[in-house]
Amino acid sequence: MMNLMTGIYPVGTHLASWRHPDSFPKISMQIDTFVELAQIAERGKLDMMFLADGNAVRSMDEPLMFLANPEVNRPTTFDPLMLMAVVAQYTRNIGLFCTAVTTYDEPYLLARRFGSLDHLSNGRACWNVVTGSYAIDALNFGLSKHVDRNERYERAEEFVEVCKGLWDSWDDGAFIEDKETGHFLDPSKLQRLNHEGKHFKVQGPLNVARLPQGYPVLASAGQSEPGRELAARQSDVIFSVALTKEEAQEFYADQKARIVRHGRDPDKVRILPGVTLFIGRTEAEADELLDQLNDLISPDVGVALLSKLVWSDLSGYPIDGPLPDLSAEVMGMQSYRKSIDTLAKKEGLTIRQMYKKVLPGEGHVIFKGDPVQIADQMEEWYRDKAADGFNVGLPVLPKSLNDFVDLVVPELQKRGLFRKEYPGPTLRDTLGLAVPPRGINLNGAWILSDSEKQIV
Ligand SMILES: Cc1cc2nc3c(=O)[nH]c(=O)nc-3n(C[C@H](O)[C@H](O)[C@H](O)COP(=O)(O)O)c2cc1C
Incomplete structure (x- = not known):
């Protein structure tokens, strides 16, 4: 069976989504919009709702983009874990999947927050383990520049291990709450971590009972070498970025082979490429939706945003000329840069053609058409081992999510997918x-010290 998830950003996934007449009239800090999206997705039996995160307001030095693009810059956004704790109270089954950045957090605090979310949602928490893709985040944490990628991933891996050790603090049934004997808990079901590593020194135990899921489901999205290795060792769900099926297949095969090399079952780790859907009741209706949205992007903003996706300033190049060579590795989002470089070379696209091609999908591949055509494309990627399912991006919310749930999901169900x-x-x-x-x-x-035993 396919796995399906979608973002819980009310803004929608096209640059101009928020301006569309069918989009939510207001999106900044509107909790009702998040709840409504989660409930629609749950009606469609989707696996999870995802919320990305970072620790800075972006693009303030790029006035055009700052003005035009509410989502990518994150000028105002809820803390994902707090938001998911609220959404948990209005839903019963859908997974609550959010980012937390390991570079600027502490394992004890984060283990506690995700532990709390797992309890508050009766076992629906999922953590997207991210090392931080934007250098500017560093400025909010006493640093003057982004931490080197290898070091970020090394810290991330130790971070996850520490969290696991903390989540193991209490065994099932530790809180007996026996009114007769006066014993609230069973100390034999407690262990302390006492971790001392390169990045962290954490004693434990965690002050949260064993989680309904043991550990939250773990996810990641790194595409670089250390990112793929972290995913192979730790992740249950892996995001991927691919603009063609072949690229997705290559990532899929590489990542599954790494999972096997680390002694894990590849079928238990789900690889979900991002895909942006433009759904119409007819093919013409889907084309019209995309055209309508593309007409709302100005060329200046288009070039600026493409530059951001590839981590290179493209404004000095002719807009109707080819993209420069982008094969050199950069500190930022390697994933988008690499796939855009591959596509530019394969199809010989100009800068304008490229931004019109990738911006509507926000860097992800676009599937467009009526429900049968969309389901055909999803089925092809799924059967051809490019995907175990999809991270579905939808442009006009809540309309496009309703269309996905009411039109595409039944088609996938009919096919047994x-x-x-x-x-x-x-x-x-x-x-x-x-x-x-x-x-x-x-x-x-890890067992209680003598003095602690006396207290118990
Ligand atoms: C679907 C998806 C979601 C992501 N979410 C976040 C996020 O919420 N915060 C963040 O800083 N980076 C996010 N990233 C970036 C990745 O964590 C990662 O940094 C990026 O794919 C580049 O890979 P690398 O870190 O291995 O170079 C996301 C990437 C993808 C593909």
């Missing part, structure tokens, strides 16, 4: 993942 019901209450049930066994801390230092 997508389930009709949630199999159980937790996200692990939905994804067919077992609850990981509680790891036992073998350092020997």
Whole structure:
């Protein structure tokens, strides 16, 4: 079965989405819009809702883009974990999937927040482990420049291990709450982490009972070498970025081989490329929607945004000439840069053609057409091992999500590609993942100290 997820950004995935007459009239800090989207997605039995995150307002030095593009710049955005805690109260089954950046956080605090979300949602938390794609974030944390990629990923891996150790603090049934004996908890079900590593020194235990899912589902999106390795070792869900099926297949094969090399079951790790859908009841209606939105992008903004996606300033190049060579690695979002470079070379596109091609998808591939055509494209990628499912981007919200749920999901269900019901209450049930066994801390230092025993 395919896995399907979508973003919970009320703004929609096209640069000009928010200006479309059918989009939410107001999107800044409107909790009702997030709740409405989550409930529509749950009606469609989607696996998860995703919220990206970062720690800075972006593009302030690029006035055109700052003015025009509300979503990418994140000038005003809820803290994802707080938002998901609210959404949890209005939904029952859908997974709550959000980013938290390891470069500027502490494992104890984050393990506690995700542990809380997993309890508050009865087992539906998913953490997108991200090392931070924007250099400017560093300025809010006492640094003058972005941390080097290898070091970010090294810290991320240790961060995740520490979190796992903290989530293992309490065993199931530790809180007996026995009114008769006066014993609130069973100390034999407690272990302390006592972690000392290169980046973190964390004693534990965590002050959150064992999570309904053991650990939240773990996800990541890195496409660089260390990003792929982290994903192969730690992730249950992997985002990918590919503008062609062949590119998606290449990533899929590479990533699944890495998962096997790390002794994990490749079928238990789901690879979900981003895909932006322009759905119409007819093909003409889908074309019209895309044209309508593209007409709302000015060329200046188009070039500026493409520059941002590829991490190179393209404004000095003729707009109707070819893209420069982008094969050199950069510190930023390697994934988009690489796939745009590949596409430019393969199809010989000009800068203008390229921004018209990739901006409507916000860097992801576009599937466009009536529900049958959309389902055909999704099925092809799924059957040809380019994807285990999709991270679906939708341009005009809530309309496009309703269209996806009412028109495309039934078509996928009819073909036996997508389930009709949630199999159980937790996200692990939905994804067919077992609850990981509680790891036992073998350092020997985890049992209560003598003085703590006396207190108990
Ligand atoms: C679908 C998707 C979602 C992402 N979400 C975030 C995010 O919320 N915050 C962030 O800083 N980076 C995000 N990224 C960027 C990745 O974490 C990663 O940095 C990027 O793909 C480049 O890979 P690399 O870090 O291995 O170079 C996302 C990437 C993709 C493809």
